[in-house]
Structures are given as C-alpha cells and as structure tokens.
Amino acid sequence: MRFWIREIGGWLLVLAGLYFCLAAVSMVVSRPSFPLSAIHLTVIGIFVFRGGIHLLKVSLAARLATAPIRQSIAAKSSAVPPTRPQRVAADEW
Numbered sequence: 079m080r081f082w083i084r085e086i087g088g089w090l091l092v093l094a095g096l097y098f099c100l101a102a103v104s105m106v107v108s109r110p111s112f113p114l115s116a117i118h119l120t121v122i123g124i125f126v127f128r129g130g131i132h133l134l135k136v137s138l139a140a141r142l143a144t145a146p147i148r149q150s151i152a153a154k155s156s157a158v159p160p161t162r163p164q165r166v167a168a169d170e171w
Contacts, residue, residue: 081141088133095127 102119105112 081137084133084137084140088130088137091126091130091133093130095123095125095130098123098126 098119102116102123105116105119
C-alpha cells in the first residue's frame with residue numbers, strides 16, 4: 079500500500095509541476111512585459127516536476143525490490159519441488 083501512496087503523490091507532483099509551467103507560459107503570453115515572474119514559476123514547476131518523477135522512480139524501485147520476495151514465498155508454498163536438469167556426459171554428445 080505504501081507504493082501506491084508514493085505513486086499517487088508522485089503523479090500529483092508531476093501534474094502540479096506541469097501546471098506551474100503552463101501558468102508560466104500563459105503569463106508570458108498574456109503579459110510579455112513580465113518575463114521575470116514567469117521565470118520564477120518555471121523554476122518552481124521544474125523542481126516540483128522533478129520531485130514527482132523521483133517519487134515515481136522510488137515507488138517503482140520499491141515495488142520491484144519486493145517482487146522476488148513475494149515470488150519466493152509463493153514458490154515455497156507450492157507442493158511440487160523444482161526439478162534439476164539432467165547432466166549429459168561428454169561422450170554422449
């Protein structure tokens with residue numbers, strides 16, 4: 079469940095970062111004489127966007143790190159033991 083909270087938070091931050099960049103673009107288009115305030119919004123949007131991407135990467139890495147643990151638990155609970163491949167002698171080739 080922790081992965082989903084991180085992933086939802088990451089997507090929200092990505093969308094917020096895109097919104098900040100869109101607000102900066104609309105500010106430049108509507109008032110071209112104020113580019114400095116648009117630069118501030120763009121920088122804020124970039125940092126928020128990067129924070130969201132980082133949360134998404136952490137969530138995916140945590141989910142992938144726990145996947146082998148879940149698979150090994152499922153494999154141990156099965157009743158059929160894994161079979162080993164048969165060795166072939168060198169003269170049988």
